[in-house]
Every structure is written in C-alpha cells, then in structure tokens.
Amino acid sequence: MKVHKLNNILNYILTDDELVKSSLIERQNYNLDQIINYLDKGGKVSTVSSKRQCEFCGKIAGSINYYTDGNWVWPEWLKHYISDHAINLPNIFIEKVKEDNIDENLIRRIVNQELEIELS
C-alpha cells in the first residue's frame, strides 16, 4: 500500500510535555472566519471520546479526534485555541488555508483507510 505522509500540526504547537506553547498564544496570523471554515471541511480520521482541557482558561477545548485536509492533521480541540486564544499557526499551514484547495477525494481515501498514513 502506498504511504501517504501527513504533517502533524501538534509538532509545531505542543511542548515535549504535551502543553500548548504559551509563546504562540495571542499571536493570530490568519483570518478567523477563513480558518474555521477551512478546518470544518476536514475529514475525521480517528474516533476517540477523550477530551482536552485548556491549560489557559480551564474550559473543555474539544475532543482529541484528528481531522485532515489531505496534507495536515489537527485535533478537534485546535479550534478552541484559535477562537479563544488566537494561537499562532505554522505559516506553511496558513498558506494551505489561503489556497483553500482541498482535495475531497484524497480526504475520502484517508478517512476510508484506503491509504497508509505516516505522520511527520
């Protein structure tokens, strides 16, 4: 089976202790509506019930389920850090958001596990 590589956004935003880097907070580098709209188009690639609690405000940030656009994977809880804490995100990811060129067929193949996924 062909291996399809996906970039894990957590590699950019989490410390070694799995906390969101505080240096990224309140450093929004995107249009809020545009990025939320983009993330909502992602395909769900895992089904788990665990949720993440936000280390900054204590709210439940969302589930730890992963979503993908075919290039990146991100957890559901990322939206909380975007909407409530204006987290800074990798510029190469923001470029994808601006392009808004999602391959729905590729997402479907990933969601249906027709491709072997490698996270990096």
Ligand SMILES: [Zn+2]
């Ligand atoms: Zn929070």
